[in-house]
Amino acid sequence: MKLKILAISLIISFLFASCGQNQHNTNSKKTQPKEFVKAPEFNDDSAYYFVEKQVLFGPRVPGTKAHAECATWFVDKLENYSDTVIVQSFKARTYDGVTRNGKNIIASFNPKNRNRILLMSHWDSRPFADHCTDESKHSIAIDGANDGASGVGVLMEMARLFSLKKPDIGIDIVLFDLEDWGPPTQLELYDSEAWGLGAQYWSNNPHIYDYTARYGILLDMVGVKNPIFPREYFSQQYASFAMDLVWNYAHDLGYDDYFVNRQGGATTDDHYFVNTIAKIPSIDIIHLDRETTNGSFFEHWHTTNDNLENIDKTTLKMVGHVLMTVVYNE
Numbered sequence: 220m221k222l223k224i225l226a227i228s229l230i231i232s233f234l235f236a237s238c239g240q241n242q243h244n245t246n247s248k249k250t251q252p253k254e255f256v257k258a259p260e261f262n263d264d265s266a267y268y269f270v271e272k273q274v275l276f277g278p279r280v281p282g283t284k285a286h287a288e289c290a291t292w293f294v295d296k297l298e299n300y301s302d303t304v305i306v307q308s309f310k311a312r313t314y315d316g317v318t319r320n321g322k323n324i325i326a327s328f329n330p331k332n333r334n335r336i337l338l339m340s341h342w343d344s345r346p347f348a349d350h351c352t353d354e355s356k357h358s359i360a361i362d363g364a365n366d367g368a369s370g371v372g373v374l375m376e377m378a379r380l381f382s383l384k385k386p387d388i389g390i391d392i393v394l395f396d397l398e399d400w401g402p403p404t405q406l407e408l409y410d411s412e413a414w415g416l417g418a419q420y421w422s423n424n425p426h427i428y429d430y431t432a433r434y435g436i437l438l439d440m441v442g443v444k445n446p447i448f449p450r451e452y453f454s455q456q457y458a459s460f461a462m463d464l465v466w467n468y469a470h471d472l473g474y475d476d477y478f479v480n481r482q483g484g485a486t487t488d489d490h491y492f493v494n495t496i497a498k499i500p501s502i503d504i505i506h507l508d509r510e511t512t513n514g515s516f517f518e519h520w521h522t523t524n525d526n527l528e529n530i531d532k533t534t535l536k537m538v539g540h541v542l543m544t545v546v547y548n549e
């Protein structure tokens with residue numbers, strides 16, 4: 220995905236709005252400590268295994284053997300863990316005018332329950348390492364250990380845990396395809412709609428008629444050490460209640476240093492299309508660190524170094540802990 224440049228006035232007004240909001244939240248937390256149900260323990264070794272397994276297939280670039288094999292593995296696992304699995308095959312045109320085949324994979328728990336939440340991540344990996352400083356590497360597909368596999372790994376572990384203790388609410392885990400085939404940065408084509416093709420397709424064609432959920436949570440790049448998850452701009456704009464809910468749990472669980480209460484940039488990630496097309500209020504838990512020079516994303520974003528060496532189990536565990544707490548307190 221890409222970081223969007225916003226008009227300065229919009230950023231300033233958001234800053235004021237978010238500062239006011241955060242101030243309010245902090246105060247209310249001090250006066251009303253929340254009690255909550257302890258969720259089944261998130262297993263970081265298992266989550267790491269799910270990340271590793273994806274990476275070992277090779278880059279999950281649509282049209283490749285690794286992509287096809289990984290899809291089969293997801294379906295096999297999720298059919299064991301969930302009540303229903305739907306594979307949504309679709310065609311979408313990438314920025315270069317080529318029509319590609321994608322697969323969104325949807326696993327549902329308690330499918331008849333109308334009270335639902337949506338958990339999302341993208342499972343494809345980027346076909347180019349266009350952010351490598353070494354130009355000779357630009358045409359190499361990336362491992363996508365963090366950018367893709369980390370979020371999916373957390374969701375696969377949650378699916379495994381849901382199979383052991385079914386949540387009370389309905390859950391849909393959606394693994395989007397073709398998120399990351401946006402134009403190489405060198406082309407300077409700034410087309411938001413060239414990203415998130417699977418999410419755009421699903422948002423226009425949900426896997427079941429009349430589908431809705433109360434809110435959605437997207438995970439993207441949730442695997443590196445010492446992450447910074449700020450309040451991403453579109454999440455705050457479209458789903459501030461869900462953002463407050465998740466960030467408040469993170470606060471109560473002691474993760475303030477990572478789920479930080481400050482504005483993050485506006486990211487054209489899958490949640491943008493789920494918000495604007497499917498109209499399901501959705502947030503993005505995404506590592507955005509304004510201290511880095513790499514478009515605010517993590518250091519190895521869209522490079523060949525986005526590999527298993529940079530995946531930290533502690534981060535997977537924290538994100539899983541927060542999300543499991545959210546789900547089992549619904």
Ligand SMILES: [Zn+2]
Pocket residue numbers: 220345366399521
């Ligand atoms: Zn990416």
